[in-house]
Amino acid sequence: MLRRGVAEKTVALTRARVASRSFLATASKIRLENARSYSRKTTIPDVAGASFNICSQQNRRPRMVFFSQQRRFASTFKEEYEKHVAERAAQGIVPKPLSPKQCSDLVELLKNPPKGEEEYLLNLLKTRVPPGVDEAAYVKASFLTSIVKGSVSSPLINKAQAIEILGTMQGGYNVETLISALDDAQLAPVASKALKKTLLLFDAFYDVEAKAKAGNSFAKEIIQSWADAEWFLSKPEVPKKITTTVFFVKGETNTDDLSPAPDAWSRPDIPLHGLAMLKNAREGIIPDKDGEIGPMKQIEELKKKGHPLAYVGDVVGTGSSRKSATNSVLWFMGEEIPFVPNKKSGGVCIGGKIAPIFFNTMEDAGALPIEMDVTKMNMGDVIDIYPYEGVVKNNATGEVLSEFKLKTEVLLDEVRAGGRIPLIIGRGLTSKARKSLNLEPSKVFRLPTGASEKKPAGYTLAQKIVGKACGVEGVSPGTYCEPAMTTVGSQDTTGPMTRDELKDLACLGFSADLVMQSFCHTAAYPKPVDVVTHHTLPDFIRTRGGVSLRPGDGIIHSWLNRMLLPDTVGTGGDSHTRFPIGISFPAGSGLVAFAAATGVMPLDMPESVLVRFKGKKQPGVTIRDLVHAIPYQAIQDGLLTVEKKGKKNIFSGRILEIEGLHNMTVEEAFEISDASAERSAAGCTIQVDKDKIIEYLNSNITMLKWMISEGYGDARAMERRIASMEEWLKNPVLLKADPKAEYAATIEIDLDKIKEPILCAPNDPDDARLLSQVQGDKIDEVFIGSCMTNVGHFRAAGKLLREFTGQIPTRLWIAPPTKMDAGVLTEEGYYSIFGRVGARIEMPGCSLCMGNQARVGDSTTVVSTSTRNFPNRLGKGANVYLASAELAAVASILGRLPTPAEYLEYAAKINSTAADTYRYMNFDKMESYVKSAAKVEISAEAREAAKKHFSK
Numbered sequence: 001m002l003r004r005g006v007a008e009k010t011v012a013l014t015r016a017r018v019a020s021r022s023f024l025a026t027a028s029k030i031r032l033e034n035a036r037s038y039s040r041k042t043t044i045p046d047v048a049g050a051s052f053n054i055c056s057q058q059n060r061r062p063r064m065v066f067f068s069q070q071r072r073f074a075s076t077f078k079e080e081y082e083k084h085v086a087e088r089a090a091q092g093i094v095p096k097p098l099s100p101k102q103c104s105d106l107v108e109l110l111k112n113p114p115k116g117e118e119e120y121l122l123n124l125l126k127t128r129v130p131p132g133v134d135e136a137a138y139v140k141a142s143f144l145t146s147i148v149k150g151s152v153s154s155p156l157i158n159k160a161q162a163i164e165i166l167g168t169m170q171g172g173y174n175v176e177t178l179i180s181a182l183d184d185a186q187l188a189p190v191a192s193k194a195l196k197k198t199l200l201l202f203d204a205f206y207d208v209e210a211k212a213k214a215g216n217s218f219a220k221e222i223i224q225s226w227a228d229a230e231w232f233l234s235k236p237e238v239p240k241k242i243t244t245t246v247f248f249v250k251g252e253t254n255t256d257d258l259s260p261a262p263d264a265w266s267r268p269d270i271p272l273h274g275l276a277m278l279k280n281a282r283e284g285i286i287p288d289k290d291g292e293i294g295p296m297k298q299i300e301e302l303k304k305k306g307h308p309l310a311y312v313g314d315v316v317g318t319g320s321s322r323k324s325a326t327n328s329v330l331w332f333m334g335e336e337i338p339f340v341p342n343k344k345s346g347g348v349c350i351g352g353k354i355a356p357i358f359f360n361t362m363e364d365a366g367a368l369p370i371e372m373d374v375t376k377m378n379m380g381d382v383i384d385i386y387p388y389e390g391v392v393k394n395n396a397t398g399e400v401l402s403e404f405k406l407k408t409e410v411l412l413d414e415v416r417a418g419g420r421i422p423l424i425i426g427r428g429l430t431s432k433a434r435k436s437l438n439l440e441p442s443k444v445f446r447l448p449t450g451a452s453e454k455k456p457a458g459y460t461l462a463q464k465i466v467g468k469a470c471g472v473e474g475v476s477p478g479t480y481c482e483p484a485m486t487t488v489g490s491q492d493t494t495g496p497m498t499r500d501e502l503k504d505l506a507c508l509g510f511s512a513d514l515v516m517q518s519f520c521h522t523a524a525y526p527k528p529v530d531v532v533t534h535h536t537l538p539d540f541i542r543t544r545g546g547v548s549l550r551p552g553d554g555i556i557h558s559w560l561n562r563m564l565l566p567d568t569v570g571t572g573g574d575s576h577t578r579f580p581i582g583i584s585f586p587a588g589s590g591l592v593a594f595a596a597a598t599g600v601m602p603l604d605m606p607e608s609v610l611v612r613f614k615g616k617k618q619p620g621v622t623i624r625d626l627v628h629a630i631p632y633q634a635i636q637d638g639l640l641t642v643e644k645k646g647k648k649n650i651f652s653g654r655i656l657e658i659e660g661l662h663n664m665t666v667e668e669a670f671e672i673s674d675a676s677a678e679r680s681a682a683g684c685t686i687q688v689d690k691d692k693i694i695e696y697l698n699s700n701i702t703m704l705k706w707m708i709s710e711g712y713g714d715a716r717a718m719e720r721r722i723a724s725m726e727e728w729l730k731n732p733v734l735l736k737a738d739p740k741a742e743y744a745a746t747i748e749i750d751l752d753k754i755k756e757p758i759l760c761a762p763n764d765p766d767d768a769r770l771l772s773q774v775q776g777d778k779i780d781e782v783f784i785g786s787c788m789t790n791v792g793h794f795r796a797a798g799k800l801l802r803e804f805t806g807q808i809p810t811r812l813w814i815a816p817p818t819k820m821d822a823g824v825l826t827e828e829g830y831y832s833i834f835g836r837v838g839a840r841i842e843m844p845g846c847s848l849c850m851g852n853q854a855r856v857g858d859s860t861t862v863v864s865t866s867t868r869n870f871p872n873r874l875g876k877g878a879n880v881y882l883a884s885a886e887l888a889a890v891a892s893i894l895g896r897l898p899t900p901a902e903y904l905e906y907a908a909k910i911n912s913t914a915a916d917t918y919r920y921m922n923f924d925k926m927e928s929y930v931k932s933a934a935k936v937e938i939s940a941e942a943r944e945a946a947k948k949h950f951s952k
């Protein structure tokens with residue numbers, strides 16, 4: 001078993017690194033004299049006589065603002081809060097957690113509580129403030145710390161009670177006060193009890209260890225408790241029998257059904273967002289208000305049977321990597337977390353098939369996901385699940401309804417620990433404590449099984465890349481490992497949740513080498529809540545050492561790909577984070593936050609499926625057609641079915657490994673790897689020729705330098721990446737699959753035999769068909785955009801449209817992936833062509849692809865270059881074909897799908913100027929970028945670090 005040791009990596013929230021970025025460092029500039037940066041210790045300021053509020057509007061920087069007349073706020077606190085409670089109750093939801101301002105007002109009231117409101121106010125402080133490093137948590141921890149220090153008092157909270165409440169805050173701002181209290185004979189027993197169950201300590205562990213070594217008996221007890229895994233053993237085991245009521249959703253539930261894109265703005269507000277779960281009527285599901293509010297009454301009715309609900313479906317969780325989707329399910333079917341407002345964990349999810357990312361996200365949240373045959377289960381059935389025996393019975397009759405095998409026994413530990421992430425962090429803490437006491441590794445936890453003992457005859461490319469990230473030659477399928485995360489991406493609809501998860505993890509500095517945040521999903525038509533995100537999230541990312549893009553810059557992947565290092569591993573909170581070089585394992589926001597914070601990610605190494613192309617690409621056939629050739633061939637080979645019931649999908653949860661395509665640029669490689677998301681693959685590797693990677697990296701170095709010159713931050717993260725790229729280029733060696741590598745299946749695709757375009761028919765990205773099978777269908781709207789496109793696609797479309805006089809018969813949407821593409825297309829005159837034919841030109845970004853902003857008309861038929869065509873994604877009731885930009889352009893001109901012969905005639909025109917059309921943006925050959933880049937110096941420190949890394 002490979003473990004890089006999260007315990008060690010988490011320590012990488014190092015003092016020096018965090019110190020320069022920390023929120024508290026900002027606070028210290030404005031007179032919080034006692035504030036020290038949260039690194040090794042989080043010193044909470046003494047707030048005697050003054051409370052404060054946190055304002056994030058001014059200068060877009062979190063700032064501490066003292067309110068000399070705080071009572072003015074406090075006096076209206078209860079009235080305003082109760083108004084909010086009533087408004088939320090009218091919507092059928094619980095109030096929001098307290099904001100920093102509300103918490104500050106509450107603190108004032110607690111110092112001198114109005115008669116009769118004591119319990120009410122105290123309960124709010126205890127239960128309605130988010131834990132971790134949320135700003136409100138900071139206010140709460142500061143107040144309690146001041147009580148402990150004796151500089152502030154409350155008739156409701158004595159020193160021991162303050163320690164007790166601090167002990168429920170999980171980590172972050174509460175930690176130092178708890179550790180300091182170990183030196184106080186009165187408070188030490190309470191602090192010790194709390195610390196024994198606190199996991200988010202990071203390098204504060206060493207402070208407790210130092211006290212233990214210096215003879216502090218309470219610290220000794222704590223270390224022993226961690227070594228004995230008391231934090232884990234004190235929690236109840238998963239019961240032998242779980243009785244639940246089935247909430248059955250027929251067919252496929254994709255994450256858009258659970259967390260609809262148009263409601264993305266409300267995702268961080270879990271109870272509010274939950275109202276949109278399954279809001280569109282479908283067989284067996286009765287929304288309270290079709291298209292607006294999901295089946296809340298139906299859920300309440302089922303709960304009256306007296307059991308928690310289990311989410312059950314034929315296929316569950318396909319599509320985007322949305323933590324919000326699991327949040328919504330758990331909000332109705334999970335359990336409360338003590339002292340954590342508006343979040344739940346636990347619950348049971350059963351699927352004939354559960355999409356891998358959704359499965360992992362459920363694990364992270366402490367739910368029990370189980371794959372099994374669900375054909376004997378119906379809505380409202382009460383069932384008994386026997387997790388240790390692998391049987392499900394009808395509660396009333398005892399009839400066996402299904403049998404199953406847990407994916408791994410470790411799931412039982414994950415549920416007990418409250419989730420996979422707490423389990424990993426807790427195991428790390430236990431192992432550190434045992435090391436400190438010179439004890440053998442703990443035997444308390446179940447170990448992952450499944451890896452073959454013997455070394456395989458050869459490793460695949462993915463197995464080698466992950467091996468490299470774990471410091472070994474290769475990693476066999478089934479092996480649990482924790483590869484280093486070199487690059488982590490976050491986009492704007494999952495970003496706010498990732499931010500919340502980072503706060504919960506008490507993270508104030510990233511350990512992953514490069515973390516990048518984009519604003520591609522919400523920039524074009526932002527809601528007020530998106531505007532707040534645009535203003536606040538960049539600073540949150542940069543102050544932790546990450547790189548933040550700006551609204552209007554464009555799509556996450558089109559930028560992140562340009563920051564990649566060959567043969568490295570990463571992740572992203574967007575299911576299309578599918579690196580064209582190296583490998584990415586996209587994940588839900590909880591795991592992405594974990595990867596960014598700790599620099600590693602837990603991974604059960606999946607098996608691989610090889611797709612080998614051979615032969616020569618035929619005229620008119622595009623890379624997008626090859627993307628669709630993969631499901632098309634898999635269907636022919638009997639490895640994939642379109643039907644959901646009993647669905648077969650050889651790619652699901654495996655790594656798609658592609659080889660045999662030569663002379664392909666990295667941009668083209670991404671078009672292919674990107675679509676591995678539609679295959680429900682866990683990840684994707686693609687063999688790209690070395691000269692193309694060298695060309696790409698040289699271009700990207702210039703782009704990154706240009707970014708620094710344009711004031712993007714964090715500049716140090718970009719400098720580190722530039723230095724690493726330059727170091728790799730000095731000795732450009734690429735990993736390769738061994739000839740004897742083993743795959744779960746091999747699919748061969750003969751390019752000589754693909755002579756016409758392949759599309760995906762409405763509304764399923766698996767339903768790949770030849771153009772001749774769908775030709776002639778009338779088309780109303782056409783979308784050319786998304787991360788599947790690059791500048792070449794827009795030139796190709798522009799060249800076809802240039803020949804056309806008048807206005808096209810369709811509504812054509814044009815959305816370039818980045819502002820750089822938009823700049824080139826404008827300079828070259830393509831924007832004027834698009835404008836002349838009546839196209840609607842959108843801001844660079846995701847545009848129609850996610851369907852959360854502008855939408856196609858209801859029930860229209862559409863040709864789209866976007867990634868997926870799930871029902872209602874692009875527009876309500878829309879029928880969406882997925883196709884190449886070239887075919888989409890032809891359809892926009894004809895108003896119908898052409899015949900193959902018609903298409904090939906158009907394609908021949910593009911082909912005649914292919915070298916000009918498919919010219920990619922090589923920034924090192926673009927004068928304005930080169931000029932700006934020339935001004936940027938890379939620090940000696942960054943160069944030295946890169947040299948060291950590559951010399952290992």
Ligand code: SF4
Pocket residue numbers: 520521555556557574576785786787788845846849850866867
């Ligand atoms: S373009 Fe579409 S698939 Fe790509 S990142 Fe945006 S929403 Fe996701």
